[in-house]
Amino acid sequence: xxxxxxxxxxxxxxxxxxxxxxxxxxxxxxxxxxxxxxxxxxxxxxxxxxxxxxxxxxxxxxxxxxxxxxxxxxxxxxxxxxxxxxxxxxxxxxxxxxxxxxxxxxxxxxxxxxxxxxxxxxxxxxxxxxxxxxxxxxxxxxxxxxxxxxxxxxxxxxxxxxxxxxxxxxxxxxxxxxxxxxxxxxxxxxxxxxxxxxxxxxxxxxxxxxxxxxxxxxxxxxxxxxxxxxxxxxxxxxxxxxxxxxxxxxxxxxxxxxxxxxxxxxxxxxxxxxxxxxxxxxxxxxxxxxxxxxxxxxxxxxxxxxxxxxxxxxxxxxxxxxxxxxxxxxxxxxxxxxxxxxxxxxxxxxxxxxxxxxxxxxxxxxxxxxxxxxxxxxxxxxxxxxxxxxxxxxxxxxxxxxxxxxxx
Amino acid sequence: xxxxxxxxxxxxxxxxxxxxxxxxxxxxxxxxxxxxxxxxxxxxxxxxxxxxxxxxxxxxxxxxxxxxxxxxxxxxxxxxxxxxxxxxxxxxxxxxxxxxxxxxxxxxxxxxxxxxxxxxxxxxxxxxxxxxxxxxxxxxxxxxxxxxxxxxxxxxxxxxxxxxxxxxxxxxxxxxxxxxxxxxxxxxxxxxxxxxxxxxxxxxxxxxxxxxxxxxxxxxxxxxxxxxxxxxxxxxxxxxxxxxxxxxxxxxxxxxxxxxxxxxxxxxxxxxxxxxxxxxxxxxxxxxxxxxxxxxxxxxxxxxxxxxxxxxxxxxxxxxxxxxxxxxxxxxxxxxxxxxxxxxxxxxxxxxxxxxxxxxxxxxxxxxxxxxxxxxxxxxxxxxxxxxxxxxxxxxxxxxxxxxxxxx
DNA sequence: ACCATTACGCAAGGTCTTAACGTAAAGTCT
DNA sequence: AGACTTTACGTTAAGACCTTGCGTAATGGT
Numbered sequence: 001x002x003x004x005x006x007x008x009x010x011x012x013x014x015x016x017x018x019x020x021x022x023x024x025x026x027x028x029x030x031x032x033x034x035x036x037x038x039x040x041x042x043x044x045x046x047x048x049x050x051x052x053x054x055x056x057x058x059x060x061x062x063x064x065x066x067x068x069x070x071x072x073x074x075x076x077x078x079x080x081x082x083x084x085x086x087x088x089x090x091x092x093x094x095x096x097x098x099x100x101x102x103x104x105x106x107x108x109x110x111x112x113x114x115x116x117x118x119x120x121x122x123x124x125x126x127x128x129x130x131x132x133x134x135x136x137x138x139x140x141x142x143x144x145x146x147x148x149x150x151x152x153x154x155x156x157x158x159x160x161x162x163x164x165x166x167x168x169x170x171x172x173x174x175x176x177x178x179x180x181x182x183x184x185x186x187x188x189x190x191x192x193x194x195x196x197x198x199x200x201x202x203x204x205x206x207x208x209x210x211x212x213x214x215x216x217x218x219x220x221x222x223x224x225x226x227x228x229x230x231x232x233x234x235x236x237x238x239x240x241x242x243x244x245x246x247x248x249x250x251x252x253x254x255x256x257x258x259x260x261x262x263x264x265x266x267x268x269x270x271x272x273x274x275x276x277x278x279x280x281x282x283x284x285x286x287x288x289x290x291x292x293x294x295x296x297x298x299x300x301x302x303x304x305x306x307x308x309x310x311x312x313x314x315x316x317x318x319x320x321x322x323x324x325x326x327x328x329x330x331x332x333x334x335x336x337x338x339x340x341x342x343x344x345x346x347x348x349x350x351x352x353x354x355x356x357x358x359x360x361x362x363x364x365x366x367x368x369x370x371x372x373x374x375x376x377x378x379x380x381x382x383x384x385x386x387x388x389x390x391x392x393x394x395x396x397x398x399x400x401x402x403x404x405x406x407x408x
Numbered sequence: 409x410x411x412x413x414x415x416x417x418x419x420x421x422x423x424x425x426x427x428x429x430x431x432x433x434x435x436x437x438x439x440x441x442x443x444x445x446x447x448x449x450x451x452x453x454x455x456x457x458x459x460x461x462x463x464x465x466x467x468x469x470x471x472x473x474x475x476x477x478x479x480x481x482x483x484x485x486x487x488x489x490x491x492x493x494x495x496x497x498x499x500x501x502x503x504x505x506x507x508x509x510x511x512x513x514x515x516x517x518x519x520x521x522x523x524x525x526x527x528x529x530x531x532x533x534x535x536x537x538x539x540x541x542x543x544x545x546x547x548x549x550x551x552x553x554x555x556x557x558x559x560x561x562x563x564x565x566x567x568x569x570x571x572x573x574x575x576x577x578x579x580x581x582x583x584x585x586x587x588x589x590x591x592x593x594x595x596x597x598x599x600x601x602x603x604x605x606x607x608x609x610x611x612x613x614x615x616x617x618x619x620x621x622x623x624x625x626x627x628x629x630x631x632x633x634x635x636x637x638x639x640x641x642x643x644x645x646x647x648x649x650x651x652x653x654x655x656x657x658x659x660x661x662x663x664x665x666x667x668x669x670x671x672x673x674x675x676x677x678x679x680x681x682x683x684x685x686x687x688x689x690x691x692x693x694x695x696x697x698x699x700x701x702x703x704x705x706x707x708x709x710x711x712x713x714x715x716x717x718x719x720x721x722x723x724x725x726x727x728x729x730x731x732x733x734x735x736x737x738x739x740x741x742x743x744x745x746x747x748x749x750x751x752x753x754x755x756x757x758x759x760x761x762x763x764x765x766x767x768x769x770x771x772x773x774x775x776x777x778x779x780x781x782x783x784x785x786x787x788x789x790x791x792x793x794x795x796x797x798x799x800x801x802x803x804x805x806x807x808x809x810x811x812x813x814x815x816x
Numbered sequence: 817a818c819c820a821t822t823a824c825g826c827a828a829g830g831t832c833t834t835a836a837c838g839t840a841a842a843g844t845c846t
Numbered sequence: 847a848g849a850c851t852t853t854a855c856g857t858t859a860a861g862a863c864c865t866t867g868c869g870t871a872a873t874g875g876t
Contacts, residue, residue, distance in 0.1 A: 006448070006449070006450070006864075006865080007830090007831075007832090007863080007864045007865060008416065008419065008830085008831045008832045008833085008862090008863065008864060008865095009831075009832085009864095010419065010864095011416065011418070011419045011831090011832065011833085011863090012831080012832060012833090015832090015833090031854085032854080032855085033853085033854075040414070041414070041833090042414070042833070042834060042835085043854090043855090044833075044834065044835080044856095045832085045833060045834080047855075047856085048832090048833090067842085067843085067852095067853080068842080068843055068844085068851085068852055068853070069841080069842060069843075069851080069852040069853025069854065070840060070841040070842050070843095070852080070853050070854045070855075071841070071842060071853085071854080072853075072854055072855090073854085073855090163765065207641060208641060209640065209641045221734055223734070223735070225633065225638060226638070230633060230634070230735070231736075232617065232735055232736025232737070233615060233616060233617045233736055233737070233738065234736050234738070234767060235736070236736040236766065236767075237734065237735055237736040238734060238736075239733065239734075239736070239766065240730065240733055240734050242733070242763055242764055242765050242766065243729065243730055243733060243763065244729075244763070255764075319730050320730070321651065321652075322648065322651055322727050322728070322730045322731050323730050323731055323734045323735075325647065325648055325650070325651060326629055326631070326645065326646060326647075326648050326731045327631070327638070327640055327645055327731075327735075328639075328640025328641055328642050328643070328644040328645040328646075328647070329640070329641070330641065330642070355650055355651065355652070356650055356663075357571070357650050358644065358647065358650065359642060359644075414833080414834080415832080415833045415834060415861090415862070415863090416831095416832065416833060416834095416861085416862045416863045416864085417833095417862070417863085419832090419862090419863065419864085420862080420863065420864095423863090423864090439823085440823080440824090441822085441823075449864090450864070450865060450866090451823090451824090452825095452864075452865065452866085453863085453864060453865080455824075455825085456863095456864090475821095475822080475873085475874085476820085476821055476822070476873075476874060476875085477820080477821040477822025477823065477872080477873060477874075478821080478822050478823045478824075478871060478872040478873050479822085479823080479872070479873065480822075480823055480824090481823085481824090
């Protein structure tokens with residue numbers, strides 16, 4: 001279907017992509033001259049490209065605040081030109097969001113679950129997607145791109161889950177096919193950490209290379225290097241959960257994920273509380289997960305909680321330091337449940353990640369907390385939709401019988 | 409001087425680069441149709457590009473082993489079209505090599521030294537370069553590209569050394585300027601580990617992403633990710649020598665470099681020999697560095713030596729495992745002095761780098777042993793020379809008054 | 817000698833970008 | 847208010863590049 005683009009068409013596609021990226025990432029509508037300067041293209045070239053994009057409905061014209069000289073028309077992406085769906089399938093929660101072409105979230109739906117059966121989970125995911133779509137007044141065939149995050153080791157190329165614990169038969173399912181039913185676009189499956197990293201890459205003030213730690217019950221890293229998501233030769237980059245470390249509470253060697261994951265934090269909190277039952281920490285621990293309380297108490301300055309956080313930071317930093325140092329990274333984002341850890345956590349990590357001689361590492365928390373991964377899925381879906389658009393793939397939807405770009 | 413390339417010229421430059429890369433990396437002369445297939449360009453396009461490159465002397469025509477159908481002309485790079493120089497400045501040794509456009513080494517020169525004065529070292533390097541050039545019958549102005557490796561933390565963009573121990577005032581010198589005197593081309597300065605990695609990237613059977621450990625007295629890593637050298641935002645990628653580890657012999661925390669570096673190996677060997685003076689290892693230790701003997705004895709199966717290697721591998725693997733795992737790398741090269749460590753070392757490392765669930769890491773030794781870094785410098789210089797050529801920069805040398813590519 | 821096969825060369829045609837020039841629409845100055 | 851400055855826009859001709867298509871060349875096989 002998609003013949004390789006050759007000849008001058010390749011140049012045009014490349015230039016169009018640059019113009020589009022410029023208009024897409026800019027927060028405010030941009031003038032043609034600005035775009036020309038930023039992209040290095042001629043004003044003339046940009047003008048024709050913008051004109052075409054506007055004619056096809058991709059761009060919107062804003063006319064214009066006055067300045068010196070003739071006021072310039074400014075352009076931005078047409079928000080309603082298409083819509084995308086992002087999904088995050090977690091061990092206990094499924095979230096789906098619908099966004100428009102500008103990236104604004106129109107509606108979302110989520111569902112808590114304790115499912116261990118793949119088939120049942122599949123159904124829940126489908127239902128959640130439809131609820132989100134309903135909230136935006138859309139149906140499946142109208143979606144331009146669908147991007148899905150799932151826990152587990154993902155085979156991005158094949159659209160399958162390689163390994164996962166906790167959900168039976170999840171790795172046997174052809175997820176992109178199953179979840180893509182009813183959609184007119186291909187579904188894309190990716191690692192939760194990778195998508196979390198993508199979400200961070202859209203933040204203002206985000207450096208071109210950084211590391212993201214998706215940290216909850218499971219632990220995985222996402223790497224953006226020189227502005228691009230790095231997946232690794234086998235698509236297993238960032239899978240650091242299996243790294244062997246020493247559990248500071250038991251003294252036994254264990255997998256990193258099993259030591260700093262939310263489940264273990266919960267266990268440890270109860271151990272500490274049992275040992276010292278008159279602390280405030282002990283008194284707030286209920287039946288449900290204690291992780292949030294630990295960080296809350298630590299941020300309030302309670303000794304016992306701070307100790308837990310410190311030991312966590314110890315273990316995590318020991319594993320992460322070689323990676324950050326080797327890659328010369330100086331920004332790290334924490335996403336996932338632990339992102340609510342607050343300043344105690346970031347400070348503890350920053351202190352331990354300092355290596356003599358090297359520039360310090362800045363640790364930041366995701367501003368999206370629990371929705372970081374979905375937001376990343378939206379980012380990926382948008383990217384995919386625009387790519388399809390550049391190849392003329394989205395045109396057919398509502399420009400079916402129209403004459404093909406003015407035969408002059 | 410070099411105005412930004414715009415318009416269709418950019419397309420042409422890109423296509424020419426692809427054709428050239430194809431002909432440059434291929435071991436044997438290639439036919440036009442082959443190149444067209446590999447690059448995805450039309451035969452016609454490739455033909456004109458090749459024609460022009462041949463006219464300008466960059467390519468050489470080989471006529472033709474018969475097959476079915478009309479025999480095709482094949483093309484390869486003209487070896488004598490230009491020459492490049494690569495230099496490796498080590499703590500105790502300086503090497504310079506001269507290569508032709510095809511990458512074949514024409515001559516080399518090296519010098520052992522114990523200099524601690526930057527100025528004196530500078531002079532030695534200059535003399536060594538000239539000796540190498542003399543061996544190839546060339547002079548400085550005739551060189552098309554000059555690439556230099558130095559120990560220490562390098563600022564590639566600025567062409568300076570940031571930090572170094574052992575050579576006074578070395579970081580005060582503007583090395584690219586000082587060493588570039590007399591050359592008609594810009595000099596490029598880079599990290600030894602980065603260049604070692606570049607050298608490995610030219611090996612057959614080299615994966616697109618891998619790690620190189622330049623391991624001698626100093627220790628640094630070079631990363632090639634998705635086929636491209638990764639330098640990091642501050643150009644400090646791979647600087648893992650400062651990583652904190654525990655010295656298994658003293659039990660004290662120390663920098664990785666200080667624990668597994670050749671100097672420490674030497675110390676440890678003497679300790680072990682003193683403790684157990686009747687071993688074969690003890691008997692072969694002379695006044696000079698003992699590292700080589702340790703590995704030799706270990707490869708011969710001697711217990712005491714194997715223990716040293718095992719502990720070395722322990723420490724190194726603990727530092728490297730997170731990096732390899734996080735980046736999903738499954739090939740690692742060892743370059744530098746330790747590359748003579750033989751199979752004991754690679755086996756010991758491979759065993760320890762295995763992480764449950766992940767694909768194994770294959771550890772290989774550089775086939776160039778001590779000359780790996782220079783070879784990498786040559787690779788970098790070639791790249792630089794071809795880049796200049798693509799921008800028309802090398803033309804002026806011997807096509808001064810010639811009419812500019814046939815005004816038809 | 818004829819055919820199949822592969823390589824090569826040439827010319828027409830189309831797409832894309834550039835450069836140049838004139839026009840349009842504001843604000844500013846006198 | 848009118849002239850001027852400043853910035854933006856639109857059009858057109860020209861140039862560079864790539865592709866397509868076809869005819870020719872050179873070999874081996876039958």
